[in-house]
Amino acid sequence: MGKIKKKLWFAGALCLGLLFSGMAFAQTEAQQEGRDRGQFSGDFQTNVRFYQRDSLRGAAGIPFYDYLLYGVDSWLTLNYRVAGFDMGIRFDMFHNSNLFNPTREASKQGIGRWYIAKSIGKLDLAAGYLYDQFGSGTTFRAYEARLLGVDQSVLGVKAAYHLTPNWTIRGFTGKLKNQFKLDDIELYRPILRGACIEGLVKLNTNAQIQPGISAVSRTLDTKTMESVAQEINSYKLEDRFEPKYSTYLASVYNTLLVKNISWYVEGAFKTEDVVRDLTGKLFNPNRGYVLYSTATYSKKGFGLVLQGKYTSKFDFRIAPSEIQNAGLVHFLPSLTRLNTYRLTSRYNAATQLLGEVALQGDITYTPKKGVTFSLNVSDIFDPDNSDQLFRELYADVSLKPKDKKWKLNTGLQMVDYNQARFEQKGDFVNTLTPFAEWVYKFDRKKSIKAELSYMLTKRNYRLFGQEDPHPDKLQDLGDFAWALIEFDIAPHWSFTVANMWNVDNDIHYPTVGVFYTLKVTRLSVIYAKQPAGIVCTGGVCRFEPAFSGMRLDISTSF
Structure with a gap:
């Protein structure tokens, strides 16, 4: 542990030294030659949690509520650009954090990221903790999603060469950051490397293609x-196999643009690898595949999006021991609607890396100004046994009459959610959720918003006449009702009062919040109680335990 901390602080000190030495040298050179003197930028974010034990709502029995009672996550980023150099450093601090494990605290701090980049003619060079992706991320994506506890950066070097103004080849090598290690920030041992070539070809004045090819490999230490x-070797003889040190991925992708039509298609292949099945047992599929496509069409008053994805044994991690979000090298998007209302977003579909067929269609139609209809349908099932995993039907209408001070959005959502697959508990949840949002503007600065929704469970039994085999058993926690009132005073203040009512268990989850915004700085104080659930962003999900207490969030940039 001591050696790790020394290495981290040495890396941080080295980066700071390089940062400020580069600043001094570059500024002196710039002053002498009258060139750009450089520019600072950065951001700061801190999220503080005060935990209040509430056994009735499930906020108990874990360290945060039993004795820690407090947690904080903070990030401070400094960037500097001068004389063709880009450099930056980020300090991360996690005290009693639940980002990496929702039931166990993590306390660590140090240099979470540093990087130095330089462009020399047609050549771009970078070293440090790097973010990048090939294509849509099917073979490789290094990115950050703070609220999910994800920081899949690669500590290494990267080079890109611009063959022509329209064609670029780039490659990298390094080690993946182990953000989920609870006692300190460390790197995974296996080596990761990859390259891609991407370009643009104009077919005529109205059409062009943007092809690309990528290759990635991982070698176990x-x-x-x-x-x-x-x-x-601890398995039965018939379940044993000989693992390989190296695994290779390759993909081919292309975007076709023709007037108001866009079509993206990507196919990816993975060689033999060691992965875990749904029970957590290691096995070695001899190959994996992904085929992904999305097509869009738009014109005045109308928009259409069609998407499809086929996945077979395409779980690619830096080490076979990792599970859930830890150690992922690539990214496969979830083909489901991004819902924003509290109850319509309660059930989400996490991407199934071992196998899924996903389809989605989205239509937006505006027959006249002030009236918009939206329809979204998504369907996800297991290709091996055709088991239904997730299905959603969503429709809404938005009204904003001319010369009126109000606008209304109302609609209906139906969801079929395989809770046994996504959460390893329960069975199927079938919901029907009507919702409405109404906004009224008193004047240029003051407005009020109201939300109402009701999530009915056991939809097929209660509405469609199917026989309920377990009439006395709830689906998950049963029905929920939601109500919210928000009052805004632009450009600084916002006040929120809301309540989420678990109808079947007669439990209320109130929320009271105050938000203050000053230019790019935002401060929020929220007292809330919320039930446990799954939180997702683009198919990357994490379990969020029941919460009871206060949240203080601050963010700014400069």
Whole structure:
């Protein structure tokens, strides 16, 4: 542990030294030659949680409510650009954090990221903790999603060469950051490397293509391989296999643009790998596949999006021991609607890396100004046994009459959610959720918003006449009702009062919030109680335990 901390602080000190030395050198050079003197930028974010034990609502039995009572996550980023150099450093601090494990605290701090980049003619060079992706991210995506506890950066080097103004080849090598290690910030041992070439070809004045090819490989280190082999040797003889050190991925992708039509298609292949099945047992699929496509069409008053994805055994991690969001090298999007209302967003579909067929269609129609209809349908099932995983039907209408001070959005959502697959508990949840949002503007600065919705469970039994085999058993927590009132005083203040009512168990989850915004700085104080659930962003999900207490969030940029 001591060696790790020394390495981290040495890296941070080295980066700071390079940062400020580069600043001094570049500024002196710029002053001498009358060139750009450089520019600072950065951002700061801190999220503070005060936990209040509430056993009735499930906020108990874990350290946060039993004795810690407090937690904070903070990030401070500094960037500097001068004389063709880009450099930056980010300090991360997590005290009693639940970002990485919702039931166990993590306390660590240090240099979460540093990087230095330089462009020399047609060549771009970078070193440090790097973010990048190939294509849509099917073979490789290094990115950050703070609220999910994800920081899939690669500590290494990257180079890009612009062959022509329209064609670029780039590659990298390095080690993936182990953000989920609870006692300190560390790196995974296996080596990761990859390259891609992307370009643009104009077919005529109205059409062009943007093709690309990528390749990525991962090589296990000796210690990781020994751990994998030890686990495999504990299995029955018929379940044992010989793991390979290296795994390779390749993809081909292209975007076709013709007037108001866009079509993206990507196919990816993965060689033999060691992964975990749905029960957590290691196995070695000899190959994996992904085929992903999205097509869009738009014209005045009308928009259409069609998407499809086929996935087969395409779980690619830096080490076979990792599960859930830890150690993922790539990213496969979830083909479901991004819902924003409290009850319509309660059930989400996490991407199934071992296998899924996903389809989605979205239509937006505006027959006249002030009236918009939206329809979204998504369907996800298991290709091996055709089991239904997720289905959603969503429709709404937005009204904003001319010369009126109000606007209304109302609609209906139906969801079929395989809770046994996504949460390893329960069975199916079938919901019907009508909702409405009404906004009224008193004047240029003051407005009020109201939301109402009701989530009915056991939809097929209660509305469609199917026989209920378990009439005395709830689906998940049963029905919910939601009501919210928000009062805004532009440009600074916003006040919110809301309540989420678990009807079947007669439990209320109130929320009271105050928000203050000054230019790019935002401060919020919220007292809330909320039930446990799954929180997702683009198919990347994490379990969020029941919450009871106060949240203080501050964010700014400069």
